[in-house]
Amino acid sequence: MLQAFYFFLNASLGIIYSFLPVYLKSLGYDGGAVANIMAIDPIIGILGVSIFWGWVADRTQRPATLLKFLALGTAISFIPILSGQYWLIFVGYIIFGLSCNPIGGLSDALALKKAKEKGIDFGKIRVWASAGWLSATIIIGFVLALKVMEVNINSFNDILLVLNSVFEGKNINWGDSVVIYIIIGGFGLTFLTALGFKEQKYEKKDSNKLTLADFKLIIKNKYFLVFLIAVVFHIIGLRTFYFLFGMHVQALNMSPTVLSIAFAVGTLAEMGAFYFFGKMKKVLSLEVLIALAASISIIRWVVLANTTSPAVLILIQVLHAATSGIFLAAAANLIESTAEGKLLVTYQQVYYYIMALSNLIGTYFSGYTFDFFNSNAVPVFYIVSILELFTIVAIFVAQGIRKKVEIRK
8 A cells, every 4th residue: 555655646746856847938928937836845745743743653653644644635636736826826835835844754764664564665665756757757758749739640651650649849838737637647546555554553652752852863863964965966966957958959949758758768767776785785874875876967967968869868767776765775875874762753854855955955056046047957058067076075974973983882
């Protein structure tokens, strides 16, 4: 059931991150206006909603019940967005942020606990999120392309004409409401799968009860805090990619199918990274894997800035295995290894809090920088490639802190 939850949740999230920015732009809103909408979710995260729900989950030891409630809110959040009116889009996205923001940390905590109990690798559960992302993003691009076609298939030549047409960027309505309908459907199925969650058993000891004083343990964990700095710089780059890639493809007069296939290639690569992550971490430390992910990402951003070829734009997404897959899996395992047992969910939510902050910075950075460079994404990709260098420096500083702590022990 947890795998299905990951699948449907990320099917909708995949469309939001991949297609919603260009969908909103196609409704007539500029980069700054789109950034104001897309920033709502991370702003809500920064307000501490995720950390609050993480603390409640640890305190009540009922994360499954909380996930059901939050999934319901997420399911209804996109209904107002169907109107296309800016203020209703704004309201709907506030509901989405309040509901969906805490889900990542709660579901990851459940998955990590399940993985440990079943003796399986976390990546083999998390890979279903990538499968959902893949399915939805590849479908939506072809749906948008096929909706503008009026072809009667009576011969093999007609089939060839259809295949050729779906890769042309002519007369595409990137602002078609079908995008929102599919998002709503995915979140609805997410809620239905959440209804099957059962609470996991915890030892009922007073010592396991979380208190506010326990937050001091996180603040004193210098290794974890420096790791979070690495997260900030990397996630700014990843958020910028999701925000601008669709607009970049549209600016190059390419079909949404190119966008879909590019994301499909990236997601397949990410799935492979999640699936084989257990073997990778046996060879390399978690810190080295994070540095490797950032290094490969630099190559990816530079190539994106230097090509107008659909084939290259698609093939370079193989590197998403590192940018997203290796980085996220390594980060989740690193948090588990450094967190005190009863604080696992809270550590996860602090991590997601920093992710929200990074997404907020990345959203405004990409939206307004895109406008500053006259709707040109190329200079922005160059800038984020430089930011990845700070990720590499920060994670090796964190590794140095950890080694010093181990020596003292």
